[in-house]
Amino acid sequence: MTSSKQLNKISKFLSFVLRHKPEAIGLELDPNGWANINDLISKANTSDEQINLDRNLIQEVVETSDKKRFVISGNGQNIRANQGHSINVDLQLEPVTPPEFLYHGTATRFLDRILKEGLKPQQRQYVHLSTDIETASVVGQRYGKPVVLKIKSLLMHEQGFTFYLSDNGVWLTTQVPRDYLER
Incomplete structure (x- = not known):
C-alpha cells in the first residue's frame, strides 16, 4: 500500500x-x-x-x-x-433540478465582494456548491476563516439558471447572482 x-x-x-x-x-x-x-x-x-x-x-x-x-x-x-477545470472541457453533464438550497463555503475575506457581485467561477468553469453546510465549511477552511453561504438554488433553477451534478456529487452552475445568496 x-x-x-x-x-x-x-x-x-x-x-x-x-x-x-x-x-x-x-x-x-x-x-x-x-x-x-x-x-x-x-x-x-x-x-x-x-x-x-x-x-x-x-x-x-x-x-x-x-x-x-x-x-x-x-x-x-x-x-x-470529475469537475474543477480551469480549462474548457465538456463533461457531458445533463441539467438537473437542484434541491431547494445548496451551500458554498468560502473565506470571510471574500465575503464583501461576493455579497456585492454574487458568486462567479473565477478561474474555473463553474461555481461549486455542496448539499450540506458541513462540506461547504470544510471547503471554506481551505481559504481562511470559513463562512458558509446558503444558495436559493431551486428558485434560481425556476428562474432559468442551469445546474449540473458532477459524478462525485458536487453541484455546478455558471454563477450565483447576489439576490440568491444568504449568509
Whole structure:
C-alpha cells in the first residue's frame, strides 16, 4: 500500500494536469476532458515533476480519494477529473433540478465582494456548491476563516439558471447572482 503522503502528491499532480495544465507535461485531453492513461504515465514519468506513475498508483488514487476527484473510463483506458477545470472541457453533464438550497463555503475575506457581485467561477468553469453546510465549511477552511453561504438554488433553477451534478456529487452552475445568496 502506498503512503498517504505519496497518494496526496499524486492526486495533486493529477489535479494539476487533468484540470488545469495538461500541456505542462505535453498531455492532450479530448474535448470531454479524458486523457489516455498510457500517455499520462509516459509523459508524467519523463517530466520534470519527478512523479513515478503506473496504473496501480493511478487506480489507488482514484479508489481512495475521499473527494472522488477522478474517474477512469469504463474501458479502463482513460482518466479525467470529475469537475474543477480551469480549462474548457465538456463533461457531458445533463441539467438537473437542484434541491431547494445548496451551500458554498468560502473565506470571510471574500465575503464583501461576493455579497456585492454574487458568486462567479473565477478561474474555473463553474461555481461549486455542496448539499450540506458541513462540506461547504470544510471547503471554506481551505481559504481562511470559513463562512458558509446558503444558495436559493431551486428558485434560481425556476428562474432559468442551469445546474449540473458532477459524478462525485458536487453541484455546478455558471454563477450565483447576489439576490440568491444568504449568509
